[in-house]
Amino acid sequence: MPSDLPRREALRQLGAFLAASPLLHAADKPELTDSTQLANVFDFRDLARKLIDPVAFDYMDEGGKDEVSLVENRLAFRRIILRPRFLTDVHKIDVSTELLGTALDSPIYVCPAGGKNCFYRNGEEETARGAANAGAMYISNGGVESFLASADAPSHWWQYTTGGQFRTEDSMLDFVERLEDSNCTGICFTVDNMLVSHRERSIHNGLVRTWCNLGEVPRDSEGNIVRKPGDRTWVTGEYPGRLYPSPTWDTVRQLRDMTDLRIMLKGLMIAEDVEKSVEIGVDTVVVSNHGARQLDHTGSTIEALPECVQAASGKIPVLVDGGFRRGTDVLKALALGATAVGVARPYLWGLACFGREGVARVLHLLKTELALDMGMSGVAGIREIDSSLVRVRNWSYEGGLRL
Numbered sequence: 001m002p003s004d005l006p007r008r009e010a011l012r013q014l015g016a017f018l019a020a021s022p023l024l025h026a027a028d029k030p031e032l033t034d035s036t037q038l039a040n041v042f043d044f045r046d047l048a049r050k051l052i053d054p055v056a057f058d059y060m061d062e063g064g065k066d067e068v069s070l071v072e073n074r075l076a077f078r079r080i081i082l083r084p085r086f087l088t089d090v091h092k093i094d095v096s097t098e099l100l101g102t103a104l105d106s107p108i109y110v111c112p113a114g115g116k117n118c119f120y121r122n123g124e125e126e127t128a129r130g131a132a133n134a135g136a137m138y139i140s141n142g143g144v145e146s147f148l149a150s151a152d153a154p155s156h157w158w159q160y161t162t163g164g165q166f167r168t169e170d171s172m173l174d175f176v177e178r179l180e181d182s183n184c185t186g187i188c189f190t191v192d193n194m195l196v197s198h199r200e201r202s203i204h205n206g207l208v209r210t211w212c213n214l215g216e217v218p219r220d221s222e223g224n225i226v227r228k229p230g231d232r233t234w235v236t237g238e239y240p241g242r243l244y245p246s247p248t249w250d251t252v253r254q255l256r257d258m259t260d261l262r263i264m265l266k267g268l269m270i271a272e273d274v275e276k277s278v279e280i281g282v283d284t285v286v287v288s289n290h291g292a293r294q295l296d297h298t299g300s301t302i303e304a305l306p307e308c309v310q311a312a313s314g315k316i317p318v319l320v321d322g323g324f325r326r327g328t329d330v331l332k333a334l335a336l337g338a339t340a341v342g343v344a345r346p347y348l349w350g351l352a353c354f355g356r357e358g359v360a361r362v363l364h365l366l367k368t369e370l371a372l373d374m375g376m377s378g379v380a381g382i383r384e385i386d387s388s389l390v391r392v393r394n395w396s397y398e399g400g401l402r403l
Contacts, residue, residue, distance in 0.1 A: 073323030115212030130359025186262025327369025
């Protein structure tokens, strides 16, 4: 340690090192209890942070660059105020809904998320099983085809892609035909991930991205990270580029002409892109900023939702994800015109703690919170929710909000 380093800064760095130490972390791991003893999704986050490697937790938790949009995904909910109506009959609450003619148990669905094996062994299949147990719509990152072909699979699932299969007409056709031969509902094409963002927590941690695809963060008996020859850490300063041209609106048109499968475009944030989606014949869109993990300073998704709903003009359903942690968050999105709401980090917290049981429990908690909040707001069914249920402040504040 340099001798001219200020004492306070030296102590801060030492404290940060100790807090991140896997040995200290392991010593403080709590004894796992029944998942029903956790009161809300934030309890799952607190427990997940204690259970998994701190490098893996940072990978799960972080946003892009300054993490401004990560914070704003949550803060924006503060500006949306519920307008409860009373003396309505709410003795029976129904949160069931439908998407593109398919019945859903609730409007809360499972978003795609990478790196699940760093949080729980066989994480993708555990997530799929948890979604099926909760009766939730599920978007698959892939690798669990045999389970999705079984009778135990979610009844409504989509296949995620960032467009790698669309490099040539033949590769696109192979991808489409494979899905058409399965019981897949449709293709979820995520459009905001064409270049790799700077996620600076992982850069500072020296994360090798393949760790969170293939397994746990490798450490020796003393808790030191073990890197193998050829391991490539996440770094800055590399000029962006791709080996192949990135997909365009022409790619979406080609995909639309190629298949009758449903097509979902995920990652849109502006009205103009929603209008193009409607024109091309896309079946549904997701207002999303990739969990604030890609381009920073885009604002929140709940803030972008109204203009995207207006642009859709009722011709296609509009979904949304990003920062949803409470039933009230979901209720506000439905009031602003969303058909369904996706979550990722909340179920990943459940996955890290209890596997499929944790995934199902988190989805159940959000569903029951939504039902309770609907009842206390004076609406007994999803179809009764409209824009009259909310008003928007022209100011906000930051105090007390959990991320």
